[in-house]
Amino acid sequence: MKNLVTAALLILFISGCETDEAQLQELAQQFIDERNQNGEETLTETPQIWDKEITCSADLEEVNKCILEGKERIVDYAISSESSPECFEKGAVRVAVGGKRVRVKNGCDLVLNIKTSLIEKVELKEDDLFSNVKGFASGSISLPDSLVTGEQVTVLENEEEVVLTNTIDGVGIAGGVHAPDQLNFDPVTGEFEALSFALPENSVKVRITVSRMFARESTGERGLVLLLDGEGKIVRKRVVRWGKRGVENNLHVKSVALRTKGAKVAIVLPIDYKNNDEAGRTDSSDFFLKSVKFFNAAE
Secondary structure, three states: HHHHHHHHHHHHHHOOOOOOOHHHHHHHHHHHHHHOOOOOOOOOOOOOOOOOEEEEOOOOEEEEEEEOOOOOOEEEEOOOOOOOOOHHHOOOOEEEEOOOEEEEEEEOOEEEEEEOOOOEEEEEEEEHHHHHOEEEEEOEEEEEOOOOOEEEOOOOOOOOOOOOOEEOOOEEOOOOOOOOEEEEEOOOOOEOOOEEOOOOOOOEEEEEEEEEEOOOOOOOOEEEEEEEEOEEEEEEEEEOOOHHHHHHHOOOOOEEEEEEOOOOOEEEEEOOOOOOOOOOOOOOOOOEEEEEEEEEEEO
């Protein structure tokens, strides 16, 4: 919590506000919650023991990349209170968890506490993926109104048997009106098909790849990845969507990576098009889960 308080103090100092400790703690939590909800990796709570401390600096309007020496990779980190205020600004620090790179910009003078380990990469695809995922029919998963950290996802048992499909493009679910072998989203009911899989206990990051999620279909097909704890509460989320390059080239294979942060299970599902106000529309996002890659800390 020390680093959270430091971040809040820096914000208050810059803004010239006065506050008591309770308000300070609340602001600090809002600070990290916002980053978690946006899928950012700039600040974490401080564990008891860190393996190493590294520094990395960038001048104003400069981007600098620093590389961790040796074979071990970064598996957890926290920004030290000894860092400059610029390091706590949104997007000023990027840490490649499961990798060796730290990127800073905009005058950040960074002191970073890190935990390191050798990384074992395990990829599930084709038959291995097919054997390790569970399918959920439309209506079996209920999402909270707000997809923020700590909110509960309700998972019900399927009323009927869900038949998985195993194709050259990936794993999906048999059925669905518009894409019978894929994961489908129904824009009329808001219901969706989904796949889930367990996360290894020693996993620090997971990379999820989907296919046939076309950037130029309507206003862009999209997906959602949720990482849940053992009680079904949201630990991490990431919207799978296309940027400019994807639209220009009408790409359909897309990967996203998330820190696992102790999550136990991942859920992958389609969500509605980027702009969903087309009257009378019955089609929406649909795609296959093509592969999953775990980045596990060596035991």
